[in-house]
Amino acid sequence: MIANPIPWPDGARCAVAMTWDMDADSAFNWYNQETADNLVAAQSWTRYDPLIAIPRLAEQFARRDLRLTFFVPGWVIEKYPAQIDLLLKNGHEIALHGYLHERSNEIAKEDELYWFGRGLDAYKKHLGAGPRGWRAPSFAFSKYSLRYLLDAGIEYDSSLMGDDIPYALREADSNRSLLEFPTDWTLDDFPHYAHNRDLGYRMPAWEFGALWISVWHPALSGRLARFRAVLELLDYMQAKGGVWFARLDQVCDHVQKLMAEGRWTPRSETLPIYESPLPEFSKD
Numbered sequence: 470m471i472a473n474p475i476p477w478p479d480g481a482r483c484a485v486a487m488t489w490d491m492d493a494d495s496a497f498n499w500y501n502q503e504t505a506d507n508l509v510a511a512q513s514w515t516r517y518d519p520l521i522a523i524p525r526l527a528e529q530f531a532r533r534d535l536r537l538t539f540f541v542p543g544w545v546i547e548k549y550p551a552q553i554d555l556l557l558k559n560g561h562e563i564a565l566h567g568y569l570h571e572r573s574n575e576i577a578k579e580d581e582l583y584w585f586g587r588g589l590d591a592y593k594k595h596l597g598a599g600p601r602g603w604r605a606p607s608f609a610f611s612k613y614s615l616r617y618l619l620d621a622g623i624e625y626d627s628s629l630m631g632d633d634i635p636y637a638l639r640e641a642d643s644n645r646s647l648l649e650f651p652t653d654w655t656l657d658d659f660p661h662y663a664h665n666r667d668l669g670y671r672m673p674a675w676e677f678g679a680l681w682i683s684v685w686h687p688a689l690s691g692r693l694a695r696f697r698a699v700l701e702l703l704d705y706m707q708a709k710g711g712v713w714f715a716r717l718d719q720v721c722d723h724v725q726k727l728m729a730e731g732r733w734t735p736r737s738e739t740l741p742i743y744e745s746p747l748p749e750f751s752k753d
């Protein structure tokens with residue numbers, strides 16, 4: 470059913486990138502800028518992520534010999550450096566997820582660039598070099614984001630939802646592009662666990678040879694009963710076989726190699742899709 474099938478390493482049926490968005494208390498502080506200091510129970514709920522869930526995840530993934538991608542806001546890197554070092558020590562990839570979990574498409578483009586720069590600075594200061602990958606906080610990718618990512622040398626984005634396999638995002642007024650590793654809201658634990666606790670939908674990646682990027686939050690899925698279900702899912706996939714478990718920087722390496730060798734060409738999309746709101750809405 471996939472029109473442009475991509476070969477995965479060692480004949481794997483599909484690729485699985487279980488990605489974790491380690492928001493900690495960044496999003497909570499961004500969305501409650503005036504009141505967060507007095508919302509103590511909510512603070513404790515969001516800090517469960519770095520303080521309790523991250524060490525648990527690191528230990529359990531090490532037992533299964535899995536190395537995954539963690540998207541982390543720059544502010545969280547600054548605030549919880551020991552947790553970042555623990556993830557790095559275990560071979561996980563740290564990719565960038567804004568600075569304070571700002572919603573890029575709800576702020577001015579200058580403000581988007583300002584927060585993006587602060588995120589990059591925080592990342593480089595702790596990690597030594599810039600990130601290869603980016604996920605827009607809340608998937609709020611703006612029509613200016615692609616340019617900022619390209620200017621910063623980011624190689625892949627994982628915020629959009631336009632395919633089942635990697636594709637290319639091309640800038641309209643230049644020849645520059647980066648790789649898009651798409652996911653979908655239904656593959657994010659937030660709508661399920663934050664609203665109805667139901668993890669009933671799984672994309673049939675294995676059957677169709679796709680790239681399964683799921684999005685997880687330590688504050689939600691690192692809790693005991695839910696994390697037991699996460700580990701059961703991982704054990705199920707490992708036992709099924711034919712699955713390439715990969716960090717997104719490894720998917721990036723693989724796709725770039727296929728392209729360089731001329732073995733596979735991604736479908737390409739040009740951004741922005743619309744320069745402005747649809748003219749149909751103008752009453753002039």
Ligand SMILES: [Zn+2]
Nearest residue numbers: 490492606607
């Ligand atoms: Zn997030």
